[in-house]
Each structure stands twice: as C-alpha cells, then as structure tokens.
Amino acid sequence: MGVDxxxxxxxxxxxGRRVVCGEERATVRYVGPVPPTTGxxxxxxxxxxxxxxxxxxxxxxxxxxxxxxKGGSFIRPAKASFGMDFLTAVRQVYQDDVxxxxxxSSKETTLSDCKVWVKxxxxxxxxxxxxxxxxxxxxxxxxxxxxxxxxNIQWLDxxxxxxxxxxxxxAITQQLDKLERLCLSYNRMTEPSDPxxxxxxxxxxxxLVLNNCDLVWxxxxxxxxxxxxxxxxxxxxxxITELQRPEGALQSLKCLNLSNxxxxxxxVLSLSALPRLEQLNLSxxxxxxxxxEDVSPxxxxxxxENLILDNNNISEWCVVDELxxxxxxxxxxxxxxxxxxxxxxxxxxxxxxxxxxxxxxxxNGSQILPxxxxxxxxxxxxxxxxxxxxxxxxxxxxxxxxxxxPRYQKLITKxxxxxxxxxxxxxxxxxxxxxxxxxxVFPDHPDRRPIVKKLPATMDVHKVKGLLYRLLKVPAAGxxxxxxxxxxxxxxxxxxxDLKTLQFYSITDGDQVLVRWS
Numbered sequence: 001m002g003v004d005x006x007x008x009x010x011x012x013x014x015x016g017r018r019v020v021c022g023e024e025r026a027t028v029r030y031v032g033p034v035p036p037t038t039g040x041x042x043x044x045x046x047x048x049x050x051x052x053x054x055x056x057x058x059x060x061x062x063x064x065x066x067x068x069x070k071g072g073s074f075i076r077p078a079k080a081s082f083g084m085d086f087l088t089a090v091r092q093v094y095q096d097d098v099x100x101x102x103x104x105s106s107k108e109t110t111l112s113d114c115k116v117w118v119k120x121x122x123x124x125x126x127x128x129x130x131x132x133x134x135x136x137x138x139x140x141x142x143x144x145x146x147x148x149x150x151x152n153i154q155w156l157d158x159x160x161x162x163x164x165x166x167x168x169x170x171a172i173t174q175q176l177d178k179l180e181r182l183c184l185s186y187n188r189m190t191e192p193s194d195p196x197x198x199x200x201x202x203x204x205x206x207x208l209v210l211n212n213c214d215l216v217w218x219x220x221x222x223x224x225x226x227x228x229x230x231x232x233x234x235x236x237x238x239x240i241t242e243l244q245r246p247e248g249a250l251q252s253l254k255c256l257n258l259s260n261x262x263x264x265x266x267x268v269l270s271l272s273a274l275p276r277l278e279q280l281n282l283s284x285x286x287x288x289x290x291x292x293e294d295v296s297p298x299x300x301x302x303x304x305e306n307l308i309l310d311n312n313n314i315s316e317w318c319v320v321d322e323l324x325x326x327x328x329x330x331x332x333x334x335x336x337x338x339x340x341x342x343x344x345x346x347x348x349x350x351x352x353x354x355x356x357x358x359x360x361x362x363x364n365g366s367q368i369l370p371x372x373x374x375x376x377x378x379x380x381x382x383x384x385x386x387x388x389x390x391x392x393x394x395x396x397x398x399x400x401x402x403x404x405x406p407r408y409q410k411l412i413t414k415x416x417x418x419x420x421x422x423x424x425x426x427x428x429x430x431x432x433x434x435x436x437x438x439x440x441v442f443p444d445h446p447d448r449r450p451i452v453k454k455l456p457a458t459m460d461v462h463k464v465k466g467l468l469y470r471l472l473k474v475p476a477a478g479x480x481x482x483x484x485x486x487x488x489x490x491x492x493x494x495x496x497x498d499l500k501t502l503q504f505y506s507i508t509d510g511d512q513v514l515v516r517w518s
Contacts, residue, residue, distance in 0.1 A: 011082055016190065018162035019044065019080040020136055024051050026073075026080075027164070027188055029064035034074055041074045047188060047214075083162035085141030086172050087149055089132050094124060129155040133183070137161040140171040147175035154178050159209070160186035166223060167192050174201035185211040191222060198226045207232040217243050224249035236260050236281075243267040250274060257281040259308070265289060272300035283310035283333075292322045301326050311336035320356045321406050331362040342383075345499060355380035356407055375496035377411050382506055384408065385418035393417065416491075418506075436502060439512045440468065448472075455502065462498035468515060480516045483507055 011017065014028050019042070030043030046052045049068035056064035056072045066072040084092075130153050137158055140146060153176045163169055166189050173179055182205055192198055205227055210220070215238040224230070224246065232255040240261035250256075254276050263285040269292070271277065280301075287309065292300060305328050315338035323329060332353070341348035354360060354368055354376040361368055384405055391401035394417055397409065435454040442448040451471060455464065465476040482492040485508065492514060495505050507513075 014042070016164055017082060018138065018164040018188065019082055020162060021075055021079050024048060025160070025162070029056065029072070034058055034063065040077055042077055042080055043072060043074055045071050046073065081136060083136030083138035085139055086137055087141050087145055089135045089137045090124065090130060090150060093132060093135065094127065124150050126152060128152055131157040132161065133157045133159040135161055137163060139163070139168045140175070144175065146172060150176070152178055155181040157183040158187070159183045163187050163189055165190045165192070166198065166226070170198040170201035170226070178204060180204055181207040183209040185209055185213065187213055189213070191219060195223055195225045199228055202227050203229065205230055209234045210238070211236040213238060216240060221246055221249050228252070231255065233257070243270040245270045246274065251276070253277055255279040258285060259283040261285055263287065266291070269300065276303050277301060278303050279306040280304060281308040283308050283312070285312060287312040288314060289316065289319055290322055292325050302328070304329060306331040309334040309337065313337070314339060317352070320353055324357055324407065329357065330359055332357065332360055333364050335364055347497060347499065351376035351379050355411065358407065371496070375494045378415060378494060381411050381415060381418050388418070436507060436509050438507065440515055441512055442515050444516050457503040458501050460499055460501050461495050464502070465498065474517050478517045482514045483511050484514065485511045
C-alpha cells in the first residue's frame with residue numbers, strides 16, 4: 001500500500017464525502033489507520049469498480065463495504081481532492097480574465113484592470129446558463145453568496161461533480177429562484193433526511209437529468225416530493241428494475257426517460273395513471289411484452305402521445321395490438337426489435353404496425369402519409385384475407401382470429417371484403433412457372449395503346465417497372481402502378497412496394513395494370 005506519508009489536513013466528517021483521484025471519482029467509506037502500515041488512509045469505493053482492488057477488506061479485517069466485490073481501495077489522503085465550492089468553480093470557468101488580473105501587483109494595477117474585475121462581476125450576474133460538468137464542485141460555499149453573485153441562472157449542469165448529498169444540491173438551488181433545468185448525471189448522492197423541507201429549493205424546476213446516478217426507483221419517488229413542478233425527468237442508465245406507482249408524486253410530469261434500465265416489464269403499468277405523461281422512453285430495457293389486459297382502455301396513460309421502445313426483445317404482434325388501447329398514441333418508435341412479417345421484409349412489418357394502430361401519425365421518426373396508410377391497410381387485408389375467410393369471414397369471424405387481428409373487421413368495413421378468388425394461395429411449384437396475361441394501360445396518356453405482356457407471378461414490382469422503362473422510356477422511379485380486376489373494375493388497388501411480387505398483390509390472369517407518371 002506504499003510508504004508512510006505526513007498526514008495532511010482532513011475535512012470534518014470526511015466519511016461519505018466525494019473525492020477525485022486522478023480522473024476517477026470515489027466516495028470515502030473509511031478514514032483511519034490500516035496496520036501494519038502507519039499514518040492515515042482513506043478507504044474509498046470507486047464509481048468505476050474496475051478501478052478497485054478489493055471489497056474493503058485487508059488482511060482479513062473488514063474496514064468498509066462495497067457494492068462490487070472489487071470496488072474498493074485504500075489511498076493516501078494526499079492523493080484525494082475534496083474539490084471546491086460552487087462559486088469558486090464558476091469563477092474558474094467564466095472569469096479567467098478576472099483571475100489573471102488578480103496576479104497583477106498593486107503597483108501595476110490600472111483603471112483598466114479594475115474594469116476587467118467589474119466586467120467579470122456583471123457577467124456573472126447576467127449568466128443564464130452555467131455548465132460545471134466534470135468540475136470538482138462539492139457544495140454551496142458561504143451562505144447567500146450564490147444568490148448575490150449568480151441570481152439569474154436558469155440552466156445548470158452539475159454532472160460528474162463531487163456533490164455527495166441532496167442537501168448540498170438544495171443549498172445551491174434554493175439561491176437560484178429562476179432555475180428551470182438541472183443536470184446532475186454521474187453523481188452519487190445520499191437522500192435527504194427530510195425531502196419535503198427542500199421543495200422550495202426546486203420550486204421553478206421543470207427539467208431534471210439524473211442519468212447514471214446509481215439510483216433505484218424508490219429513491220426517485222422519495223426525492224420526487226422536492227420537485228413539485230417537474231415536467232421532464234431523465235433517469236437513463238441507473239439500477240431501476242421494478243417500478244412502483246408514484247402516489248402523489250410526479251403528477252406534473254410530461255416526459256420520462258427510463259432507457260437503459262433493467263426493468264421488470266410487468267411493472268410498467270405502475271406509470272399508467274400519471275395524468276400528464278406525454279412521452280415515455282423505454283428503449284433498451286429488455287421488454288418483451290406490455291400487457292394492458294387488466295386496465296380498462298382510456299384509464300391508462302391518458303395523455304401518452306409518444307412511446308419509444310427501441311432495442312428491446314419485442315417479437316409478438318400482440319404487443320402492437322395492446323398499444324392500440326392507448327387513447328392518444330400518435331408517435332411510436334420500435335427500431336431494433338424482433339417483430340417480423342411472414343416475408344421477413346422490415347417494410348412489411350412497418351406496414352403491419354401502421355395497419356394495426358389507427359391513430360399513429362409518426363413511425364420510427366417518419367411521418368405516415370395518407371396514401372402510405374391506405375396502402376398498408378389494403379396490404380394487411382390481403383395478407384390475412386385467407387385466414388379471415390377460413391375463420392368464417394363476414395358471416396361469423398372466429399374469436400381466435402379477432403384476438404389476433406382486432407382491427408381487421410374495421411378495415412373490412414372501410415375498404416370492403418377481400419375476394420376469395422384473389423386470396424387463394426397457389427402452390428409454389430405451380431407459381432414458379434405460372435405466366436399471367438397482364439394488360440398495361442395508360443389512363444393519363446390516352447394516345448398510348450394498351451400493352452399486353454405475359455409475366456411470371458413471382459415477378460416483383462421493381463422488375464415490372466424496369467420492363468416499363470424499356471417499353472416507355474420513362475424513368476422507373478417516377479412510375480406509379482395500380483391494378484384492377486374484372487370482378488371489381490370500379491376499384492383500383494395500389495402496388496406501393498417495389499419489393500412485393502405480382503402474386504402478393506393477388507394479380508391474376510387478365511387483370512389490368514394502370515401506369516401513371518408525372
């Protein structure tokens with residue numbers, strides 16, 4: 001552990017205080033001797049457990065405990081810095097010119113130097129945003145000085161500092177009456193003994209960021225009483241597992257980010273009664289299902305408009321059907337999941353999501369245009385039309401089909417029932433060699449004669465457009481295709497996916513394909 005050192009001055013009550021050693025942050029867990037060596041040692045628990053060597057034990061004696069079995073070390077006090085007060089850090093960051101003027105001797109000081117000092121003070125008074133991330137801030141400093149010096153701060157970043165408790169944070173913020181946004185990420189802070197006593201210290205706070213603070217949900221709920229007006233809370237990458245119902249807390253919350261936490265999925269419904277929650281980020285939380293069966297539609301997440309479910313383990317389509325119960329859901333992001341369509345095409349899977357969620361306006365960051373919704377819903381009807389017919393069709397659809405496709409009947413009402421002959425499946429061996437007589441017509445160009453071609457049923461729309469390019473000398477990218485069938489000449493069916501085959505669109509021998517271009 002090293003040789004003996006002269007003991008430096010140690011702050012009063014150092015245990016529990018935060019220190020920095022080199023580039024690493026830690027919490028002091030023990031102060032005292034560690035025989036057989038002499039002199040004073042700090043036993044510290046590192047934020048990064050890989051920096052440690054043991055669990056607080058030396059030669060069989062347990063001096064302190066750590067969460068991680070190798071998260072602790074003994075260091076000499078001389079290697080640890082307890083940091084500085086808030087205003088000292090502010091001046092270091094925002095008054096470099098003032099610091100330089102202080103090094104000028106009294107004989108050399110001029111009026112211009114005095115103006116630099118005055119200018120610096122005025123600038124601090126006018127500061128609205130203060131960024132002290134990665135600075136060694138440990139507390140408020142002298143009483144009342146923050147209110148005098150930086151009274152107009154609205155946005156404050158104190159992430160990765162040496163603040164060790166919420167009491168010290170409150171002692172800073174209670175002097176900042178205009179503070180609306182506060183970032184405290186990468187800190188390790190103990191809970192206040194009386195959270196209610198600090199509610200005035202955060203009375204104007206609207207946005208709070210507590211990412212990677214080693215927090216669990218009950219701790220957040222106990223502290224939430226301090227933030228009566230909070231609207232946006234980010235607690236990404238903590239130790240949040242089971243969510244409890246926020247009784248009387250977080251009632252003004254509009255945005256909540258729980259991403260990168262190992263959530264117990266059944267507890268997500270504990271948040272459903274938050275009356276004003278508009279955006280919820282549950283990405284990378286290992287979710288597989290979000291069941292809403294036990295909650296009546298409209299009573300859960302009454303204001304939720306934007307749900308982010310990226311990078312989870314969702315593979316069952318029933319999860320999407322459950323989301324249809326959210327009364328105001330209009331934006332959904334679910335990239336990086338395992339939702340698949342029968343053809344394995346991600347675009348088809350997106351079409352199924354659009355068809356299942358009637359109120360959805362934006363999917364994975366892209367606006368859903370009216371024609372895109374119409375195409376998705378028509379494709380969905382065809383995709384499961386054979387199943388629907390086997391389940392009884394319009395006469396008596398089976399309960400099992402209705403459970404798997406709860407919106408299907410609404411789509412039938414909207415667009416009409418699929419024709420059984422169009423949905424009849426062909427055997428692959430027959431399909432491979434089957435040629436369809438297709439007539440291409442050009443409704444916007446009546447001077448062009450119809451063209452009749454024999455094409456394989458397995459030909460995709462992209463290749464059809466390539467053929468038309470060669471015939472018409474019109475760029476394939478500008479072509480728009482629909483088709484009609486003799487049985488329903490009054491209806492045009494869109495062919496809006498270049499990767500789908502003629503068979504997918506239920507095109508049969510004798511159908512017409514209508515070709516348009518700008």
